[in-house]
Amino acid sequence: MDQTSNAPACGETAPDFSRRDFVALSVAAGLGGSAAGASAAGLAVVSDEVTIKTPDGTCDATFIHPATGKYPGVLIWPDAFGLRPAMRDIGKRLAAEGYSVLVPNPFYRVAKAPVFDTAANADFKDRALWAKLNPLMGSVTAAGAAEADAAAFVEFLDAQAAVDKTKRIGTQGYCMGGALVVRTAASQSARIGAGASFHGGGLVTDKPDSPHLLASKIKAHMYFGVASNDDQRQPEAKDALKRHFADAKVPATVEVFAALHGWCVADMPVEGGTPIYNAAEAERAWRALVALYKAGLS
Template identity: 35%
Template sequence: MQYEIDIKTADGMAKGMIVKPQDGSTPDKGVIIYMDAFGPREALYWMGERIAERGYTVLVPDLYYRSGSYGPFDARTAFTQEDTGNQIRALMKATGQALTARDGEAFIAALTGEGVSGAIGAVGYCMGGGRAITAAAHYPDRIKAAASFHGGNLASDAEDSPHRLADRIKARIYVGVAGVDNSFPPEQSARFAEAFRIGGVDHAVENYIGMAHGWTVPDHGVYDREGSERHFKRLLTLFEETL
C-alpha cells in the first residue's frame, strides 16, 4: 500500500511517498529511503515495498523539492544526454548534505505522523548513501541503523564528508561498495573504515565484486538481480537486528 504525502520542512513543502505492508497494517518501526540522483520514482517505491513487507512504514522523500519541477529521468540514459545530465548535476549541487540533514527532522516527523513511534532506519543509494549516514549522525536518538549502497564520496576531502561525523553516530552502519566505482575509490573506502573504527562506530564495509555503480536499483542499466537480492538480504538483516 502506498500513497503520497506533503512534508512541511524548514524550507518549504516536500513530496513524499509512504509505503506500508499490503495487509493494511501500520508498523511502528520506520525506514527512510534517501533517493539516488534520478529522484523518487516507481523503482524506488518498489524497493520500498520490499522493505515494508518485512514490517516497516517506509518514507521515500523528494530531496530536490527546493528546485521546483524536474524530470522525470530515465536512469539508463539521463547522464549520457547533455541536457538531462546537466540538469541532474545542477539538482545535486543545489541539494547539499547540510540541507538534507536539516530535512531529517521533517522526515522523522512525517513518519511519526504515520504511526511510527519506534526506531527508524535509513538507507541511501548513490547520492543518498552519504545522506543516510549523515542523517544517522544528526538524529541519533531515532535513527538506529543506516546503510549506503554505491554511495559516492563518503570519505572525501569535503568539509561535509560523512566520514567526519563518526564521533556523532550511535547507529549501526553498513556500506555496500560497488566493485568498480570512481565515486568511492579504494583510498576513500580505507579512510572511511579508519575513521569509523577510531570513532567506535559499529560498522561494516562490504565490497560487491563485479557490481557497477547503481547495481541495486531495477531501472538502472547496470542493475544486477543477483547482486540486488544480496543487497536486500544484507539490508533487511541490518534492520531486523537493530530496529
Template identity: 35%
Template structure:
C-alpha cells in the same frame, strides 16, 4: 501493500513524498529511504514496497522538492548509458544546490513526520539511501544520534566527517567501480576509529548504481546481496520497536 502520497512541511516549503507500509492497521518500525540522484520514480516505489512487505513503514521523500514535485525532470523508462550523461547534466545543478544545511533541515522534517504517523511504532528508526541518497542518509543519522538506530547506504559517497557522530549500526555497500580496496581499507579504519558498529564492503563486479533496475548499472546478484545485508541490519537494530 498500500502506498500513499504525502506532503511534508519543511522549513523551506512542502516536500512531496510517498509512504509504503503493510496493510492491517498495525504499527511498524519506520524507515526513511532516500532516492538516488535520479529521484523518486517507479523503481523506488518497487523497492519501498518490497521493504514494506518485510514489516516496515517506508517513507521516500522527493529531496528536490524546492524545484518542483517528482519527477523534477522528465526521465526515460530506462536510463541507459546513452542518455545518462544528458540526464545528469540536468540534475547536477539540483544536486549541487542541495547543501548540507538543506539536508539537515529536511532531515528534521522527514524524521518528525515519519515518527508521528499512526502506522509507525514508537522507538528508533532506520535511514537508507542510494547514490547521493546514501550521503543524505549518513548525514541524517549522524545528526540524530539515539534516534536513528540503523543506517544503510549503497553505492554512494561517504562523508567521513560525519562518521564521528554516528551511533547507529551501519552497513555500507560500495560499487567496485566506485572504491578501490585501498580506499575501502582507509574508510573502514575511519569507521573503527569512530567506534561505529559497521560492515563495509565492496560488492564484487559492480558499477555505480547497481541496485537500480531501470539503469544499465543494474546487477541482480548485487541487489539480492543488498537485501541480504539490509534486512538483517534492520531486524537487529529495530527488533525492540
C-alpha cells in the same frame, strides 16, 4: 562498462565533460524490487502520496506501510533520478518486510516528482543530462539541507499511526543518497538506529565536511555496500570508512560488491553493452539490508 573509469561518483559534480569518461558512472538507485516482489514477501501494503513541511518549503513524498499494525519507520534517500516508480518499488518491498517507509522527493526545492520517470534511457555522456542533474543534486547536498530535511522526515514518521515509535528508525540511500544517510544518522542520532549506503557517492572526500568525518556523532549500526568500479577509482575510501567508524566505536560493515556503480536498481541503463543492474548482487545487498535493520531497529 569500463571498470577502471575515473568518472566521479554520484554526488560529485561533473563540470568538464571533455576530459572525463562517464561510461562507468551510473547516477543511480536502490535495491531492486518490484511490486510483485513486495507481495511475495508476505505483508499487504498500502501507499499514500503525502506532503511534508520543511524549513525550505513543502516536500512531496510517498509513504508506504503494511495495511495494519505498527512497524519501525524507514527513510529512503533516492539517487539523482529522484522519486520515481523504481524507488517506490523498493519502498513497497521493504514495507512488505514489516517497515513503514517514507520515500521523499529529494529535489522538492526545485521541482515536484517525478523529475525523471526512469533512469533506463540515461546517457551519462550527455552534457544536457548533467546540466539537469547537477542543480538537482546541489539542492539537497548544499550545506545544512539534508539535515533540515532529515529532521522534518523523522518528525513525520514519528507522527504516523503506522510507525512504532518505541523502535528506532532506519535510513538507506543510493548513490548520492549514501552521503545523505550518513548526515541523517549523525544529525538525528537519537532516533536513527541503522543506516545503509549502497554505491554511495562522496562518502570520503578531502573536504572538512566529508561525511565519513561524522562517524563520532552516529549511534547507529552502519552498512556500506561499495561497487567494484567505485572501489577501483577510490580504493582508499573503504579503508577510511572502516578506520573512522572503528575509532568512533560505531558498528559498521564495509563490503565491496562484484558489481558496477548503481547495480541495485532495476531501471538502470545498459552502459557499453553491460547492464548496470545485477540481480544476484542486488539480492545479496537486500539480505544485508534486512539483517542490518533486524539488528539496529530495536
